[in-house]
Amino acid sequence: MKARSRRLPAEWEPVGAVLMAWPRADGDWAPYLPAVRACYRELCAAISRHAPVLLLSATPEATAQELAHLGTGRLRVWASPAQDTWTRDYGPITVLESRGPEGEAPLLLDFRFNGWGGKYQAGGDNRATAAAWHGGAFGLSPLEPVGLVLEGGSIESDGAGTIFTTSSCLLSPGRNPQLDKAAIETALIAQLGARRVIWLNHGELCGDDTDAHIDTLVRLCDPGTLAYVSCDDPGDPAAAPLQRLEAELQGLRTAAGGPYRLIPLPWPQARFAPDDGRRLPATYANFLILNGAVLVPSYGDPSRDQAAQAALAKAFPCHTIEAIDCSALLLQHGSLHCATMQIPAAVFQ
Known part of the structure; x- marks a missing residue:
C-alpha cells in the first residue's frame, strides 16, 4: 500500500453521522447516572440537528424509547458490548482511499483499544466497532482490523497528510511497547496516509488519564489554524507545561512553510x-x-465559557458556535469530543 493512496479526512469535512454510546446503569457512570444521561440527552439533541446520531447501548429498546422524541431519521440505536462511553477512542477511524477517476472510497479502521494503555478493563469497548459494523451501523463500507493500539483522541488531521499527536501518549509503554517512535510513525504513514507526523512533546492537564491526548490540548480548526489550551496563572500547576506547549506551537510550520495561526x-x-x-x-x-456548527463544552464558568466560545468563533467564522454543559462528563475524566466520533459522509453514500 502506498502512503498517499489513503488519507485521514479533517473533522471539518462533511459528516454523515456521529457515533456515541449511552451510559450504562451498571458501568462506571452508575454514581452519576441521572446527571450524565441528562448531558447525553442534550448532546444527542444538539448533534441531531446537524447529523444523525448512531447510539450504542446495552439496552437498545429502552434507550430508543427514552430518546424517541429525536425521531428515527436523526437517531439510530444499536445493541453493543461497549462498557464505557468514550467512542472517540474505540470507535472506527475512517480513512478515504483514492480510487483514481472514481474518487475516494471510505475504509473503517478498527484499531486495538486497551483502556488507555492498560489502565482500565476494555474488552467490550474493543469489540464495539466490529459489533456495530456487523450489525449494519456503517452501511456497506468495509472494516479493517488493525493490530496497532491507537485511540482517536490521540491524533489530529488536516485532511491533507499532516497528523498531529503527542509523544507522551503514543510512546507510552502500555500501548505499543514493541514499537519505537520510528516504527509508530511508519505505521501512521501506512495506515492513515500521513505525509508528515508532528509530535508534540509538551503540555499536560491535571487529572488526565489519557497520557495527554492531542484532543485535550491542541486542535486543528483549518489547515493553518491551531486552537490550544493556555494558562496565564503562574501559580497553577498546569502553567509551565502549557507555556512550553505554546512555545513549541510557535515554532511549528505548516506544510506550505508558514507559521500556524494560533x-x-x-x-x-x-x-x-x-x-x-x-x-x-x-x-x-x-x-x-x-x-x-462547532459544539463547545462549557463548565458552569461563565467568563471562561464565553471567552472560549468567542475564541472559537474567530477560528470558525462560517460555523455556529453551540455550548453544551459538559460538567457531568468531567466526572469520568472526559468531555464532549471524547464522547463522540464523527463518521464521514462518504461512509453512507
Missing part, C-alpha cells in the same frame, strides 16, 4: 472530583466540529 483557549476554573478530590481535566479544546 488561537489560545482559556484554562477552565479548577474542578475537583467529589470522591477523591483530584482535579478534573476540564478543557475547551475538546470541541466537536459538525456540518456548519
